[in-house]
Amino acid sequence: MALQNKGIIITGGxxxxxxxxxxMAMERGAQVVIADMNDALGGELAAELGKDRCRFVRTDVTSTESVETLFREAAAFCTVDGVFNNAGIGHQAMTVDYTDAEWMQVIDINLNGVFRVAREAMRHMGKRGGSIVNCASILGHVGQTQTAAYTAAKGGVLNLTRTLALEGAPDGIRVNSLSPGYIATPLLDQLEQEVLDFLTSLHPVGRLGRAEEVAGAALFLLSDEASFITGTDLLVDGGFTAGKS
Ligand SMILES: NC(=O)c1ccc[n+]([C@@H]2O[C@H](COP(=O)([O-])OP(=O)(O)OC[C@H]3O[C@@H](n4cnc5c(N)ncnc54)[C@H](O)[C@@H]3O)[C@@H](O)[C@H]2O)c1
Structure with missing residues (x-):
């Protein structure tokens, strides 16, 4: 799947x-803008991937100003053809123990952040068209204890995606979401091994997913191979939501 000459912004990149x-986008020929709050990791990765086709722009998706700066800087570097709206955090607590601040933070990054980035992406893409992929989760499809804000945010991302797809369609802007199962990334670092073993057992394929397996799905939706796909959600979950075996 070629992404030659496509400019792609990846939040949480x-x-x-x-x-x-x-x-993976770089391997397939894209120009990539890594947008993240983590200067150290983002800068390091952009330097490794090469300055001619990759840039890091420090971005906080909870700030409209920061998101506007991201798109200005990205547009000076490449055309913005695709956006992977992927920045997100987790938080574990029973609802009775949640503070307002904890709730607001998860919603502000995982749902409001997706809105801010998609809004700016649609303004920049205009009538030129493009593809936006919002990162939802299996936890947008099913509930789970101790994840009230996360599940609410990810459920919101699923339906926000449908509305954005309807609004973007006349201009050739495709908007889809993808819903990973549990994927072995630093997001799971806060979980104890016992919990990880239990979560693994919920995937019929008998393992957690790999980041590359989600990356491939995101790039498919961002590519022209998905040219007739908009307003949908792609589950990348090892069968988690298929039912019980
Ligand atoms: N790992 C999983 O099991 C899993 C499952 C389903 C969905 N997801 C979703 O996948 C996405 C990526 O998660 P991951 O597992 O790669 O986690 P990760 O922690 O490895 O990466 C998340 C990135 O988002 C960045 N980020 C956090 N807050 C930000 C902000 N305000 N502005 C900009 N960047 C910010 C972090 O610095 C980090 O680099 C998230 O939306 C997450 O909810 C992950």
């Missing part, structure tokens, strides 16, 4: 799924 997507 410094780590995990985002970093794997940046590497």
């Amino acid at each position: 410094a780590s995990g799924i985002g970093a794997a997507t940046a590497r």
Whole structure:
């Protein structure tokens, strides 16, 4: 799947799924802008991938100003053909123990952040068209204890995606989401081994996913091979949501 001469912004591109997507996009010929709050990891990865086709722009998706700066700097470097709206955090707590601040932070990054980035992407793409992929989760499809804000945000991403797809369609802007199962990335670092073993057992394929397996799906949706696909969600979950075996 070629991405030759396509410019792609990847939020949360410094780590995990985002970093794997940046590497794979570069291998397939794209120009990549890594947008992340983590200066150290983002700068390091951009330097490794090469200055001629990759840039790091420090970005905080909770700030409209920061997102506007990202798109300005990206547009000076490449055309913005694709955006992987992937930055996200997790938080584990029973609802009765959640503070307002914890709830707001997860919603502000995982849902409001996706909105801010998609809005700016659609403004920049205009009538030129493009492809936006929002990172949802299996936890947008099913509930799970101790993840109230995360599940609410990811469920919101699924339906936000449908509305954005309807609004973008006349201008050739495709908007889709993808829903990973549990993927072995630093996001899971906070979980104990016992919990990881249990989560692994929920995937019929008997293992957690790899970041590269999500990256491939994201790049498919960003590529012209997905030219008739908009407003949908792609589950990349090793059968997690298929049912019980
Ligand atoms: N790992 C999983 O099991 C899993 C499962 C389903 C969905 N997801 C989703 O995949 C996406 C990527 O997660 P990951 O597993 O690669 O995690 P990760 O922690 O490895 O990467 C997330 C990246 O987002 C960045 N980030 C956090 N807050 C930000 C902000 N305000 N502005 C800009 N960047 C910010 C972090 O610095 C980090 O580089 C997230 O949206 C996550 O919810 C992950």
